[in-house]
Amino acid sequence: MTISPSAVDGAVSETAASQAFEAIKRDLIRGRFAAGEKLAISALKAEYQVGLSPLREALNRLSAYGLLEQHNQRGFRVPPLSEQELEDIARLRIQLECMALTQAMQQGDAEWESQLLAAQHRLLRADQQPSQVEQWEQAHLRFHRTLLAPCGSPWLLRFIGQLHDQFDRYRRLAPPNPAIRAQLDAQHSELVEMALDRRIQDARSLLEQHIQLSWQVAQGATGC
Template sequence: MSISESENATASTQAFEALKKDLIRGRFAAGEKLAISTLKTHYQVGLSPLREALNRLAAYGLLEQLNQRGFRVPEIHLEELDDIANLRSKLECMALTQAFQKGDAEWESLLLAAHHRLKRADEQPQQVEEWEFAHLRFHRALLAPCGSTWLLRFVEQLHDQFDRYRRLAPPNPEVRQVLNVQHGELMELALSRDIAAGRSLLDDHIRLSHDVAKKCCQPNT
């Protein structure tokens, strides 16, 4: 790979990650068509690496490619959200089972650290992005030793799709408190390797968050 190709690949990856975060956090409206010139300026990236990033995001499902007419943000649909939540529950419970079976002492230490950072973020609810990052890291740590790269890849993609809906919904502090408590309970069940209780709680955790996310699909919310 030449220097220019390497630079383009790096720029494309950086644009992909930055755009991905902005799409998930709701910077762009559902159904919005993206202006290439505006994106080039905002993300300080050339046309070639930008188009590569946009194509990757379309393949990932966070953008829709319009036939030779650019890209737009997908619309939100309750049926799609329901499908995402159902698949999340199935795949994450599968990954949790394998993680509890294969996790070792090092995993326990990493999970404890991830939960500690999440608890610290819970204490500063105004720092939304810090909490989101800690929350993602906790869920990744919980499932990390499952042993299947593909399973974790699918889980990550579904989690990102789900979070796009969740972050478009109005905040629900009461449910947030319940979810925060459940994170601690999931950690304890991981340490005790209680698979049945862990699967049940994780399913409830996803369903509860699903109820919050559904508000983004309702009018006047």
């Protein structure tokens, strides 16, 4: 079978668009771009070393994902920070993650327990290196994903992942709160104990508290 040059070009463009999507998404969540900032296409092309077509594809996908706003004939802007939006995101997180946690604890097996303990260990190691922010962020994300992984619903996990990304944009722009951070860190280990013991109601209550505490921190990004 002969693969046409146009098919190869299309595959390369799609790969470039996916890479640009992931790189820009990561920087949007990290707060590299200011809320309300208009993104300059020429600057993005140079910064991310990507062509115009795959770049526009990536920006369109980020707009559909909710991390950018697209304005007709005026390009793309970073969404503003909104106390109301943050509240909506946090409340949805509580509802969906508690649902996923219940299903995960009902369906999780010994392999999941092993993976959860490993994710906890990596997070504890990252907690001991406060200067390594990105290492902690990755370990934290992996922990929460592992906690909910066996829930059995790819769509539920997809929605939760999107909400996490939106929430983290606020959290990472907020001023540090060491006292609350210490509580959150301790709750990770408590969640593991409850998950292993299949204490579903206790775990749901703690996860709700966990998200509410993190929400309290994230509100600092909106000046509340």
